[in-house]
Amino acid sequence: MSKISSRDFQPQLRRLERRLFLRSSLSLGALTLLTGCNLQDGDTTDRVLWAMSRFNDRMQALLFNPNTLAPTYAASEITRPYPFNAFYGEDDAPEIDAADWKLEVSGMVQDRTAWTLDRLRELPQESQITRHICIEGWSAIGQWSGVPLREFLKRVGADTRARYVGFKCADRYYSSIDMATALHPQTVLALDFIGRPLPTEFGFPLRLRVPTKLGFKSPKHIAAIFVTNDYPGGYWEDQGYNWFSGS
Amino acid sequence: MAVTRTVLVHPLLVRITHWINAFAITCMAMSGWQIYNASPLFGFRFPAWATLGGWLGGAIAWHLAAWWLLAINGLVYVAYGLALGHFRKHLLPITPVLVWTDFRAALALRLRHQIGQYNAVQKLSYVVVLLLLILAVLSGLALWKPVQFQALAGLLGGYEVARRIHFVAMAGIVAFVVLHLSLVILVPRTLPALITGRARAKPDASQ
Numbered sequence: 001m002s003k004i005s006s007r008d009f010q011p012q013l014r015r016l017e018r019r020l021f022l023r024s025s026l027s028l029g030a031l032t033l034l035t036g037c038n039l040q041d042g043d044t045t046d047r048v049l050w051a052m053s054r055f056n057d058r059m060q061a062l063l064f065n066p067n068t069l070a071p072t073y074a075a076s077e078i079t080r081p082y083p084f085n086a087f088y089g090e091d092d093a094p095e096i097d098a099a100d101w102k103l104e105v106s107g108m109v110q111d112r113t114a115w116t117l118d119r120l121r122e123l124p125q126e127s128q129i130t131r132h133i134c135i136e137g138w139s140a141i142g143q144w145s146g147v148p149l150r151e152f153l154k155r156v157g158a159d160t161r162a163r164y165v166g167f168k169c170a171d172r173y174y175s176s177i178d179m180a181t182a183l184h185p186q187t188v189l190a191l192d193f194i195g196r197p198l199p200t201e202f203g204f205p206l207r208l209r210v211p212t213k214l215g216f217k218s219p220k221h222i223a224a225i226f227v228t229n230d231y232p233g234g235y236w237e238d239q240g241y242n243w244f245s246g247s
Numbered sequence: 248m249a250v251t252r253t254v255l256v257h258p259l260l261v262r263i264t265h266w267i268n269a270f271a272i273t274c275m276a277m278s279g280w281q282i283y284n285a286s287p288l289f290g291f292r293f294p295a296w297a298t299l300g301g302w303l304g305g306a307i308a309w310h311l312a313a314w315w316l317l318a319i320n321g322l323v324y325v326a327y328g329l330a331l332g333h334f335r336k337h338l339l340p341i342t343p344v345l346v347w348t349d350f351r352a353a354l355a356l357r358l359r360h361q362i363g364q365y366n367a368v369q370k371l372s373y374v375v376v377l378l379l380l381i382l383a384v385l386s387g388l389a390l391w392k393p394v395q396f397q398a399l400a401g402l403l404g405g406y407e408v409a410r411r412i413h414f415v416a417m418a419g420i421v422a423f424v425v426l427h428l429s430l431v432i433l434v435p436r437t438l439p440a441l442i443t444g445r446a447r448a449k450p451d452a453s454q
Contacts, residue, residue: 038300038301038302038304038305039304039305039308040301040305048312049305049308049309049312050308052308052311052312052315053308053311053312056311056312063392063395064395065395068394068395068397069394070394070397071393071394071397071401131393131406133393133406134286135285135303135307136285136286136303137282137283137285137286137288137410138286139406139407211394212394212395236304239304240302240304240305240308241304241307242307242308242311246392246394246395247392247393247394247395
């Protein structure tokens with residue numbers, strides 16, 4: 001029986017090595033192509049992409065018609081089961097005690113008194129069946145009801161000439177919208193989903209519902225609302241999602 | 248002294264818009280595939296090496312930046328094509344008989360490439376890909392602004408149907424690009440003309 005030596009496999013090994021080298025250099029090439037085009041490296045391509053995204057914000061603000069309503073649907077068209085989506089898993093959605101919960105209000109408003117759930121329920125309520133469109137591409141039809149944000153802003157004496165309304169949430173999420181969208185009749189501080197108080201996974205006790213924007217612009221588990229002229233950004237927006245993201 | 252006579256095959260504006268378009272379509276397709284991967288409509292994903300943007304946010308940034316290039320460049324080309332009779336002169340006429348005759352000739356490898364003149368199959372495919380690009384832009388606008396452009400979205404059957412139309416338009420454009428590039432490989436002498444604009448005029452090529 002002849003002894004097996006590594007020398008016997010030399011040509012095959014060399015071929016394999018060459019193939020692996022080729023493959024790694026290919027993915028290296030792909031990597032150099034990809035770095036600088038993902039919005040997170042800060043090089044020239046990234047700066048161009050960020051600048052184009054800010055340009056698209058302005059274009060969308062021009063396209064936004066405050067009187068155009070999002071299409072509404074029949075109750076029979078509601079998507080069941082309704083999909084859960086967040087930057088964490090469904091089991092990690094924060095459990096919030098309704099009795100302890102308070103909504104803080106700050107920034108360019110006259111009345112900074114915190115709001116309880118009962119006080120929010122006393123305000124006029126609006127209901128809508130609209131399509132939620134996710135930035136990932138999927139969409140789902142749901143029914144939300146609650147206080148129109150413009151009604152709430154009126155009650156707290158917000159300066160509606162300010163540029164932004166910002167939201168801070170109990171799940172560490174945060175986001176912000178332009179004032180024109182905040183005053184849109186279908187922009188709602190939702191308390192209910194399909195006729196019942198919001199379930200934990202869909203943002204109990206209070207979430208925003210903006211049918212004129214992509215889904216990630218509707219933060220859940222809202223803990224604080226503020227009115228400001230300083231760009232507040234957002235959880236995804238700061239990583240590169242387009243800020244305006246209007247529909 | 249023998250002088251090589253050359254003729255202008257592709258005007259400067261056509262050459263410039265062609266290459267800008269090639270770049271824009273590459274960006275749009277590759278970033279579009281990355282966006283598709285975030286929530287696949289069908290039972291497959293595009294391989295990562297074929298995508299652009301690295302992640303959903305980067306891909307959307309590419310898609311919505313490159314779309315301006317595609318749209319403005321496309322408008323310039325279409326305005327030129329209509330105003331100066333470029334389309335009428337080069338892309339028409341297309342009749343079923345001409346297409347069938349040229350298609351059969353192409354399959355039999357008997358179809359001659361004539362400098363500066365398209366056969367009926369070529370004409371048809373250029374017109375179809377132009378219409379597919381317009382469909383891709385319109386369905387893309389419906390997906391980008393299903394509320395502000397709800398009349399357009401409605402015309403296309405609503406948001407979810409528009410998503411599928413956008414995919415089909417992309418698939419058609421990609422199929423055209425594959426065919427287009429295969430033919431360039433088969434007849435490589437067409438490529439330099441699209442850079443310099445000129446090709447050598449052979450006495451027998453004009454027949």
